[in-house]
Amino acid sequence: xxxxxxxxxxxxxxxxxxxxxxxxxxxxxxxxxxxxxxxxxxxxxxxxxxxxxxxxxxxxxxxxxxxxxxxxxxxxxxxxxxxxxxxxxxxxxxxxxxxxxxxxxxxxxxxxxxxxxxxxxxxxxxxxxxxxxxxxxxxxxxxxxxxxxxxxxxxxxxxxxxxxxxxxxxxxxxxxxxxxxxxxxxxxxxxxxxxxxxxxxxxxxxxxxxxxxxxxxxxxxxxxxxxxxxxxxxxxxxxxxxxxxxxxxxxxxxxxxxxxxxxxxxxxxxxxxxxxxxxxxxxxxxxxxxxxxxxxxxxxxxxxxxxxxxxxxxxxx
Amino acid sequence: xxxxxxxxxxxxxxxxxxxxxxxxxxxxxxxxxxxxxxxxxxxxxxxxxxxxxxxxxxxxxxxxxxxxxxxxxxxxxxxxxxxxxxxxxxxxxxxxxxxxxxxxxxxxxxxxxxxxxxxxxxxxxxxxxxxxxxxxxxxxxxxxxxxxxxxxxxxxxxxxxxxxxxxxxxxxxxxxxxxxxxxxxxxxxxxxxxxxxxxxxxxxxxxxxxxxxxxxxxxxxxxxxxxxxxxxxxxxxxxxxxxxxxxxxxxxxxxxxxxxxxxxxxxxxxxxxxxxxxxxxxxxxxxxxxxxxxxxxxxxxxxxxxxxxxxxxxxxx
Numbered sequence: 001x002x003x004x005x006x007x008x009x010x011x012x013x014x015x016x017x018x019x020x021x022x023x024x025x026x027x028x029x030x031x032x033x034x035x036x037x038x039x040x041x042x043x044x045x046x047x048x049x050x051x052x053x054x055x056x057x058x059x060x061x062x063x064x065x066x067x068x069x070x071x072x073x074x075x076x077x078x079x080x081x082x083x084x085x086x087x088x089x090x091x092x093x094x095x096x097x098x099x100x101x102x103x104x105x106x107x108x109x110x111x112x113x114x115x116x117x118x119x120x121x122x123x124x125x126x127x128x129x130x131x132x133x134x135x136x137x138x139x140x141x142x143x144x145x146x147x148x149x150x151x152x153x154x155x156x157x158x159x160x161x162x163x164x165x166x167x168x169x170x171x172x173x174x175x176x177x178x179x180x181x182x183x184x185x186x187x188x189x190x191x192x193x194x195x196x197x198x199x200x201x202x203x204x205x206x207x208x209x210x211x212x213x214x215x216x217x218x219x220x221x222x223x224x225x226x227x228x229x230x231x232x233x234x235x236x237x238x239x240x241x242x243x244x245x246x247x248x249x250x251x252x253x254x255x256x257x258x259x260x261x262x263x264x265x266x267x268x269x270x271x272x273x274x275x276x277x278x279x280x281x282x283x284x285x286x287x288x289x290x291x292x293x294x295x296x297x298x299x300x301x302x303x304x305x306x307x308x309x310x311x312x313x314x315x316x317x
Numbered sequence: 318x319x320x321x322x323x324x325x326x327x328x329x330x331x332x333x334x335x336x337x338x339x340x341x342x343x344x345x346x347x348x349x350x351x352x353x354x355x356x357x358x359x360x361x362x363x364x365x366x367x368x369x370x371x372x373x374x375x376x377x378x379x380x381x382x383x384x385x386x387x388x389x390x391x392x393x394x395x396x397x398x399x400x401x402x403x404x405x406x407x408x409x410x411x412x413x414x415x416x417x418x419x420x421x422x423x424x425x426x427x428x429x430x431x432x433x434x435x436x437x438x439x440x441x442x443x444x445x446x447x448x449x450x451x452x453x454x455x456x457x458x459x460x461x462x463x464x465x466x467x468x469x470x471x472x473x474x475x476x477x478x479x480x481x482x483x484x485x486x487x488x489x490x491x492x493x494x495x496x497x498x499x500x501x502x503x504x505x506x507x508x509x510x511x512x513x514x515x516x517x518x519x520x521x522x523x524x525x526x527x528x529x530x531x532x533x534x535x536x537x538x539x540x541x542x543x544x545x546x547x548x549x550x551x552x553x554x555x556x557x558x559x560x561x562x563x564x565x566x567x568x569x570x571x572x573x574x575x576x577x578x579x580x581x582x583x584x585x586x587x588x589x590x591x592x593x594x595x596x597x598x599x600x601x602x603x604x605x606x607x608x609x610x611x612x613x614x615x616x617x618x619x620x621x622x623x624x625x626x627x628x629x630x631x632x633x634x
Contacts, residue, residue, distance in 0.1 A: 013553065128476035139536030140553040147535035174535045180523045189518065191546075193510040201506065206497045213545025215503035218464035218491045219456030222617055225542035228530025229508075229515045236330065236457045285633045294542050296624035303616050 003167050004028060007080035009073060009101060011035075011042040014114050015086035017142025019067060022050035022084075024143065024191030025171050026059035028066045032076035039069040049143045056144065056172070073097070074104040081106075082167055084136065086114040094123060102127040110164055112150075116188050119181040120153030130155040134164045137185055138173075146174040149185045190229070225300060226307060268297075320427075320484050321345060324397035326390060326418060328352075328359040331431050332403035334459025336384060337366035339401075341460065341487050343376035345383045349393035356386040364598070366460045373461065373489070391421040397528075399484055401453070403431040411440060419444040427481055429453030429467075433505050436498040437470030447472035449483045454502055455490075463491040466502045507546070542617060543624060 004021050008015050011033040019042065022029050031042055046064055048283050070076040070201050077083050083105055094115060101111060111133045113123055124130035135151040144150050146166050152161045161177070161290070184192060198212050204265050207215070237245035323339050325332050336359065339346050348359055363381055368471040387393040394400050400422055404414045411432060418428060429441055429449045442446035452468040465485050469478045478494070485492050495502050501509060515529050524532070540549050547559070554562035 054462075080416060100596075127397060139540075141450075145534065145536050145539060149532060174531070176528060176531050176535075178524065178532075182518075182523055186518060187536050188525055189514050190511050190533050191537050193514040194507050194546050195550070197506050197510040200549075201499075201503060206499055207495065207503055209545075211493060211549035212503060212507075213547050214493050215464065215466060215495075216492070216507050216545040217541060217543060218493075219462050219504050220508050221541035221543075221545060223456075224534060224538035225617060226538070228526075228533040228538060229511050230519075230526035231532050231564075232510070263454060284349060295618060299620050300539055300617065303620065 003170070004080075005030065005080050007032070007077045007083040007105075009033075009097060010086035010088075010114075011038050011078065011105040012086060012088075014138065014142060014256065015084070016042050016045035017049070017101060017140060018086065018114070018138065020046050020143040021171050021173075023064055023067055024053035024056070024058050024062050025061060026062045028068075029069045030070055030080065032070045032073050032075045034071075036075075042069065043067075047106075049141070052141075053143050063209060073100055077101050077105045077109070079106070080109055083109055083111045084114065085111060089116055091118055091122065092120060094128065098123055099126060099132065102129055108132070110134070110160060110167070112164060112168075114138060117184045119183060120151050120156060121181055122153075124153045124155050131157045132160050134158050134161060135165065135178075135185065136168060137188070139187070146172070147180050147187070148173045149176050149187060151178040151181055151185055155169075209278065211296050225303075282315070320398040320487070322347065322397050322399075323404065324349070324394045324400040324422075326350075326393065326400060326414060327403035327405075327431075328355050328362075329403060329405075330362075331455065331459060332401070332458060333359050333362035334366070334457060335401050335403065335455065336489050337370050337460040338364050338490075340381055341370035341373070341375050341379050343357075343379045345385075347385045347387055347393045347397065349387045349390050351390075359386065360384075366458070369458075370460050388440055394418050394422045394426070396423070397426055400426055400428045400521055401431065402428065404434070406433055408435055408439065411435060412443065415440055415450070416443060425449070427451070427477060427484065429485075431455060431523075434501045436500060437468050437473060438498055439470075441470045441472050448474045449477050451478060452502065453481065453485060454505070456504070459622040460621055463489070464493060464504070465490045466493050466495050466497060466504060469500055470498065532552070542620075607628060 005028045008019050008022070008029060008031040011019070011031050015031070015033070019029050019031055021044065031039075033042070034040075046067065050064060054205075063231065064145070083101055085094065085097060085101065087093055094113065096112065098113065105111070107129055109132065112134065113120070113135050115123065115135055115138060116137060118135075120133055120135045123135070124133040127133065129155065133153060134156055135149070135153075137149040137151070139145040139147050150161065150164055150168065165175050176186070194216070198209075198216075200214055201207050220232075227235065233245045234242040237243065293312055320344050320346045325336050325339070325346060325348040328336070328348050328364055332348070332350070336346050337378075340363065347354075350356075350359070362386065367381060400418055402408055402411065402414060402418065411430065413427065413429065422428070422450055424446055426449065429438070430450065430452050431454060431464055432440065432452055433454060437450075437452045440452070441450040442449065447470065450470060452466070454466040454468070456462040467478065467481055467485065469475075482492050484496065494504070499506070511533075515526075516531075518524050519526055519527055537549075544552065550562045551559040554560065
């Protein structure tokens with residue numbers, strides 16, 4: 001892999017997370033965003049992230065000084081070997097920006113889109129070099145959480161998927177190649193399912209946001225840091241594992257526990273959700289919460305690595 | 318609270334988890350289960366759990382020797398101050414067993430049902446002393462995970478809810494009083510939503526169980542050990558928090574990302590899910606997986622405690 005210079009297009013929460021991760025792994029990064037004050041916010045975000053990427057380990061030569069900002073997208077992407085797109089989740093906007101990138105980038109530069117839900121075939125449809133586009137969907141905070149879902153579109157070449165995978169692995173990420181295009185890829189479908197049901201519960205006045213959060217984290221959530229929905233149920237089945245679990249809880253699947261459609265996002269629901277979260281923060285500022293979460297995740301990440309079953313087995317073997 | 322002796326009715330995975338937790342907090346426990354070999358399996362389960370409850374801290378006088386087993390339910394419950402019911406999740410069976418408990422227990426003994434989904438008003442409907450029944454729904458492994466959802470039925474007295482809450486708190490549990498009866502209480506509605514969507518993804522051949530688990534744990538799952546669906550999105554909104562998040566992702570709620578109806582549990586889906594889990598275990602036995610998960614959760618639990626935002630604030634104040 002010969003990537004040396006990466007361009008980051010769009011410097012919101014996700015774009016800035018990518019920048020910190022890329023700098024930490026020794027890349028030159030050039031960022032661009034048309035918003036007023038974007039560069040200043042970006043530099044602040046990188047400063048805030050830096051202690052955490054340091055704790056996870058910097059590559060040789062990694063430096064915040066290797067970050068530059070360009071006002072014009074064309075200037076940002078023209079010399080880049082890899083371009084990560086992170087503009088707002090609006091299909092037309094993403095298509096326009098990608099067309100712009102496609103036009104000004106080197107023809108063999110790879111393009112990853114951070115889209116949460118849009119399928120890569122739709123993103124690459126009108127480009128001159130569609131074969132170099134993948135979806136590469138990370139998770140906030142991008143500079144700590146290891147997962148990136150990589151999805152190829154119909155026109156993406158296998159060679160370019162392999163190159164993209166190698167690049168994200170060079171960022172110390174856990175690459176999940178999603179083999180079929182679906183809206184929301186995989187992880188966000190599960191997150192959305194939790195989210196919709198949570199909104200229903202709050203909307204119907206069954207529980208507050210804080211109660212929902214407590215109900216989730218103190219029980220299931222602690223398990224999900226390590227094992228996903230399948231292995232969790234496999235373990236909950238006792239010695240019979242999933243085999244027993246499906247027999248025992250199969251019938252309950254048909255019970256109307258969950259709501260099928262999303263609730264209307266009324267003003268009332270909006271206010272209830274927003275004020276619920278603000279109360280839960282209990283006087284901690286966003287940056288205090290953020291720092292608290294980061295310190296936790298750094299230590300949790302070590303734990304997850306240490307206790308990951310496959311790695312343990314491989315190490316033993 | 319004057320509970321000294323607890324009866325545990327039904328010694329499957331959940332019942333045995335309760336037993337270990339109760340013994341660890343210094344209670345006398347008498348268990349009953351009509352299944353062949355139940356006592357032996359129970360004693361083995363308590364042995365396996367013991368190192369973990371020791372690591373979390375034993376109450377003074379706590380001992381595995383304070384566990385007895387009775388073949389007959391009537392003998393098990395007759396002197397108990399608190400009875401925890403954990404028979405299979407079949408409404409008619411639970412109602413029959415609760416009637417039996419109600420008949421043989423002291424009239425003022427409290428009864429908690431571990432039901433995942435049945436509402437307490439339905440469980441207490443035909444009892445002589447319905448006012449003493451609550452749902453008390455724990456999470457596997459019960460001897461480590463702190464959450465218990467406590468739900469009162471229409472006939473449960475406030476006094477008895479308070480007593481039940483005090484009892485579960487004496488077990489070092491985090492008690493969530495669920496203020497409205499709904500099927501699945503709160504946590505299991507979220508777990509079911511994830512589970513149904515996961516089954517759809519596997520059913521349609523989009524991804525394997527292992528890929529779904531990886532997609533969930535390495536991203537969202539690590540976050541959910543600490544913050545629930547609401548605070549997670551609050552943090553992902555950047556400085557604008559949930560306010561920004563709802564504006565940005567509100568529209569996506571209407572997109573058909575999730576399929577909240579359950580798929581048919583065909584033989585093919587059954588096999589795919591079971592063999593997926595068995596492959597994921599990668600040669601580790603259920604008890605190795607179990608031990609690995611326990612060691613992880615013990616350490617994670619410490620981390621979650623240390624970084625819980627409210628506690629931090631309270632400590633500071």
